[in-house]
Amino acid sequence: MANPDEAGTNEATAKPTPVKEVTMKEVAAHAGVALSSVSRVLNDHSDVSESMRKQVLDAIEAVGYEPNLLASSLRRGSTKTVGFIANDISNPLFAEIAMGAERRLNEAGYSMVLTNSEGNPERDEALIRLLRWRRIDGLILSVADEEREGTMAELAKLSEPVVLIDRQVRGADEASAVLSDHANGMRAAIDHLLDLGHRRVALISGRPGLRPVRERLNGFKAAFRARGLDLPEDLLKFDSFSATFGQQATHELLVADDPPTAIVAGGNLLLIGVLRALQAAERVVGTDISLVSCDDVPLTELHSPPITVIDRDAEQMGEAAAELLLKLLAGGDGPLVTEIPTSLIRRASTQPGPAD
Amino acid sequence: MANPDEAGTNEATAKPTPVKEVTMKEVAAHAGVALSSVSRVLNDHSDVSESMRKQVLDAIEAVGYEPNLLASSLRRGSTKTVGFIANDISNPLFAEIAMGAERRLNEAGYSMVLTNSEGNPERDEALIRLLRWRRIDGLILSVADEEREGTMAELAKLSEPVVLIDRQVRGADEASAVLSDHANGMRAAIDHLLDLGHRRVALISGRPGLRPVRERLNGFKAAFRARGLDLPEDLLKFDSFSATFGQQATHELLVADDPPTAIVAGGNLLLIGVLRALQAAERVVGTDISLVSCDDVPLTELHSPPITVIDRDAEQMGEAAAELLLKLLAGGDGPLVTEIPTSLIRRASTQPGPAD
DNA sequence: TGTGTTACTGGAAACGTTGCCAATACGCTG
DNA sequence: CAGCGTATTGGCAACGTTTCCAGTAACACA
Numbered sequence: 220m221a222n223p224d225e226a227g228t229n230e231a232t233a234k235p236t237p238v239k240e241v242t243m244k245e246v247a248a249h250a251g252v253a254l255s256s257v258s259r260v261l262n263d264h265s266d267v268s269e270s271m272r273k274q275v276l277d278a279i280e281a282v283g284y285e286p287n288l289l290a291s292s293l294r295r296g297s298t299k300t301v302g303f304i305a306n307d308i309s310n311p312l313f314a315e316i317a318m319g320a321e322r323r324l325n326e327a328g329y330s331m332v333l334t335n336s337e338g339n340p341e342r343d344e345a346l347i348r349l350l351r352w353r354r355i356d357g358l359i360l361s362v363a364d365e366e367r368e369g370t371m372a373e374l375a376k377l378s379e380p381v382v383l384i385d386r387q388v389r390g391a392d393e394a395s396a397v398l399s400d401h402a403n404g405m406r407a408a409i410d411h412l413l414d415l416g417h418r419r420v421a422l423i424s425g426r427p428g429l430r431p432v433r434e435r436l437n438g439f440k441a442a443f444r445a446r447g448l449d450l451p452e453d454l455l456k457f458d459s460f461s462a463t464f465g466q467q468a469t470h471e472l473l474v475a476d477d478p479p480t481a482i483v484a485g486g487n488l489l490l491i492g493v494l495r496a497l498q499a500a501e502r503v504v505g506t507d508i509s510l511v512s513c514d515d516v517p518l519t520e521l522h523s524p525p526i527t528v529i530d531r532d533a534e535q536m537g538e539a540a541a542e543l544l545l546k547l548l549a550g551g552d553g554p555l556v557t558e559i560p561t562s563l564i565r566r567a568s569t570q571p572g573p574a575d
Numbered sequence: 576m577a578n579p580d581e582a583g584t585n586e587a588t589a590k591p592t593p594v595k596e597v598t599m600k601e602v603a604a605h606a607g608v609a610l611s612s613v614s615r616v617l618n619d620h621s622d623v624s625e626s627m628r629k630q631v632l633d634a635i636e637a638v639g640y641e642p643n644l645l646a647s648s649l650r651r652g653s654t655k656t657v658g659f660i661a662n663d664i665s666n667p668l669f670a671e672i673a674m675g676a677e678r679r680l681n682e683a684g685y686s687m688v689l690t691n692s693e694g695n696p697e698r699d700e701a702l703i704r705l706l707r708w709r710r711i712d713g714l715i716l717s718v719a720d721e722e723r724e725g726t727m728a729e730l731a732k733l734s735e736p737v738v739l740i741d742r743q744v745r746g747a748d749e750a751s752a753v754l755s756d757h758a759n760g761m762r763a764a765i766d767h768l769l770d771l772g773h774r775r776v777a778l779i780s781g782r783p784g785l786r787p788v789r790e791r792l793n794g795f796k797a798a799f800r801a802r803g804l805d806l807p808e809d810l811l812k813f814d815s816f817s818a819t820f821g822q823q824a825t826h827e828l829l830v831a832d833d834p835p836t837a838i839v840a841g842g843n844l845l846l847i848g849v850l851r852a853l854q855a856a857e858r859v860v861g862t863d864i865s866l867v868s869c870d871d872v873p874l875t876e877l878h879s880p881p882i883t884v885i886d887r888d889a890e891q892m893g894e895a896a897a898e899l900l901l902k903l904l905a906g907g908d909g910p911l912v913t914e915i916p917t918s919l920i921r922r923a924s925t926q927p928g929p930a931d
Numbered sequence: 932t933g934t935g936t937t938a939c940t941g942g943a944a945a946c947g948t949t950g951c952c953a954a955t956a957c958g959c960t961g
Numbered sequence: 962c963a964g965c966g967t968a969t970t971g972g973c974a975a976c977g978t979t980t981c982c983a984g985t986a987a988c989a990c991a
Contacts, residue, residue, distance in 0.1 A: 243947070254947095255949080255971065267970090283732075287649070289710055289946090291948055292645050294948040294949045309671050311667055314664040318665060330705060334687075335677060354645055491877065518877060600977080610943095611941065614978070622939060643977050647977080
């Protein structure tokens, strides 16, 4: 059925198509009912008659109405949207965390907007601000720098619930978070290497300010201490999670006096750099040097030899984060924390170390 | 300086903190100016005196005002936001495309909301609808199914500009798109294999409905045809881009009579499956069978032997998509198309085939 | 002093919703 | 038949902005 006033407007329209939006008002007019009734049907309120419902739904169909979520959110005071700030979506680990979170949030009727800080603290701040201005209902993020004043200030201005991923901010128990048990994972990995006879074990990881780095170092230390061994201080390299740093650090380790017999890479990007450096130096993984990485990605399984990893369930982390956020959104109080276990997957990249 | 009526409201407030938002009205009141003047300062309109500007900015600072982008977008009729629907963010390729697009869009003052269809056509539709209802100004996506009616219908309802990534819809020149030159890339790869003496070349790829699959097949055919060779029809496996399918297809190929001497994997997830199957069958890449993959990811470079790939610049694709969209947003007309070149990176996974 | 111009500022009407409150109609009881 | 509850509907004021249109003051000029 053609719109009765179409011809008229067509004729009158000399302007460059102002593209008037089809609103609930049009629906109401077409159905011959009040605006508020249309609203009631759309939000299925209980007290609306069957005939009214049908009338309105038909009108919606007829005029081709599309809800305006901006207006709705503005009026309602809630966007049913949560923000997610990832450090680096091109890292499959973060991508999986995001997917897990999104899935859980969608189930609960929320939608998620995913953004990418690229590990840049300034972008972090800008994104928090932007999402705040967008009036998101909650936020999941993994701040690029736990100690940065600016970031904390932006977060503080946010009155909506926040869940951190693998981060802890000053005053430990102030923020909700999903934390993976890096310490025990690393402890197991180092125990494994020490069992194999390695003593010169190197650890390459990101900036020491970040929780995963701190916790892994704790696990590392704990393993050495438990056997009364001295920490190989000269083999600890902390700077960034990038492939570039992994390569550089490995190179430095290899050319130094008394190089390591085993290397632990604290992330899947670092691993890439480590492998490049080893390849360049013509060291064969497993044979010449043992290798452990963190987080199981296709590369670790398919490398030859396959690489021993400290694993954790990324998707589960995302789901857990969403779960916490949903609890908080539902009015849950205190800071909530979920700990995600890690496990050691032993593969051929770790072999017995040199006999003493 | 304390808010003069704070004490009053504190006393009156028995309710559970309705958390009244700080609006431009408060700013105006605090500065003793009109609402419209505050707006003018915030949008830096030309005709506002220096004293007014300072007054308002001070007041903003004093009352801790935060713009409400919902209200602003509603009134303005534009969100300065573009949507991006990715098939699978856990695939680093898509993640890079998204990053490229986001970077370019941000430069131009737009922000991007990234969503994930997980390759599910229904989710595709739902996401297009959601973003439409959110009143995004434009959309970049790579539809999961080029032929699905529903998806096309949802896209048609969108009056804002759309740029497709590596997809073409019915009526070729109707949609703007960034297309990679899969045909020539594949042509080069097959030429390379044929030069090495291979004749039994297998191709494993996704659903034939998708442009990359079609185009790669075209390149494949062209290479065979150019030498007057028959197409190895029995070695063409098309179903999905997943690792699972890659593994299954490879297994089938290997156990069949007259198995291939070279395999081309049409995507980085497929490659994972192919490698698993080869490993399970104890075939050594390069020696027992040659291998080519599409898109250069860390795995291909670091595998032993390193894997020959048909490469393209993912980030550039994203940037190009953003560029096209920006042109359209600025009022550019007709459908715009950018073609992204592909190149063959030869590595040790491709070795001479069996002598005839 | 009057007039015109310029430079700024204030008021008020939108943008498309939702949700409260009042109004209507209906059926039922006393 | 009056009175009342129930079920449903309409009207209207928000939500926080932007923008158009007048209005004001200051100033120069005749």
